[in-house]
Amino acid sequence: MSRELSELYRSLAAHADGRTLTVPADLRRRADRRARFRITGAALGTALLVGGLATGTGLVLAGDHGTVAPPAAVPPPTVPASPAGSAPPAAPTPTSAPRTGSPSPTGTPGKSGTTPPRAARSIPDRAFFVQAAGNRTGMEPVFRDTDALPALCDARYGSDAGIVQRRTRNLAYKLPQTPRGYVPDGSYAHTITLYRPGRAAEFLRELRTAVRGCPVQPGVGGGNASTSRPRLLADGDFGDGSVLFEIRTPVRDIDGRPTGDDEVRLVRAIRVGDVVTVLWEQGWEGTSSIRSQVDADSRRAVDAIEDWLR
Template identity: 30%
Template structure:
């Protein structure tokens, strides 16, 4: 049986075409990190697949695209480093359990990014002040409202939890004027050293803000650098800017 052998000229034309097709397929399927949003710029986007906590229902109308532009970017004076893609399971906080990952079957997509911040006016060479992990969930039907309702109940059921042998107190309250509804969770603990031992220097705290914008929910998890306190002022500004970014995306 004879075989058809491609000439060198023909191979030179076909191989780049095959590589282009393979790259396009990887971008639309999300590769091995389906929960990740692209961090290459606001003009790019990633098809964010459902989080591990829930699968989309049969009525979902195809994949949902969460673009990079839907995520907040810090102003230059606060930005220690550019935002970067983060796995959803690493971005979401945990208290007594998986309170923030209970999206259920109405979740149609999820993605997360992290921004590292500094104090305004500080040199880039200085130690960062903290990080804010932002997760975006999209839902179908009344899934977004249901998520906030379940989250409020779960947080109330967790007034404290253990963190490396040290108790952490949890309080929550409504965050007015942010999105369609919002919740602010504050975690407080005795200040510890890098080794986890109490220093006797008072308390440290950090906050988690959750906001619903129509059928989307975003979770902002503020972590101070190396276990220190977060910055409530920067978090509040980030949350409000983030809600505006999601609102603009959905319009």
């Protein structure tokens, strides 16, 4: 053995002899403590690693998408719908109701359904009806300043104060079966009167009263007749109201003796709004009025006025 190796062994033995050997229990406690230190250190390292990863991920996401929005607000609870029929009524929507006819200027809807859309100021020629082809005689109507009605005792009409304008024409007619060129079968004094609002209806009331208040009219009918008998008749549906009456006069021969026949004149006044048209059938050389012809011409007269006022 070399000299260096012998000195190394002697030094090692001297060092070992100066230390006390550790008992087994102490060795076990030291081993357990080291194990706990290793476990705690490993757990702490793992936690730090996970926290660092989470923080880094959040920073990366925030950089890609901007500021992270806070959690959405919780929506308010939904209120149950009201039971059917308990909801408040909706506000009505203004609408234009279809009307079945304009009200008349007097405030009362007319039967004819046609009243002036604006106040008429004058009566044009077109307000007068055109005769049917079968009734034309070839004689042109003539406008004249003449009476609109026959005399009815001493009747006066307060509605005259409301007249705006009045026009009258005379026209002859023939029946369809009468050949052209023959003597006419009758004639009319056809009058149209424009009233201020309300006065046309007043005129019809006054006319009815006048007819009822005049059972005998002296001197009406011409010829040798001395008296006539006005009488109201039931009327149909003309315009916004009408009055029909007859004037019946006994027919006498050339010597003045009654023949037993009557000459009959028909007069009809028809209101359309604030307008009144009067057809006074006056005959021709002693002929009497024919109701069917007067009715037909009355309807033509109403149609012409409605066309004018439309």
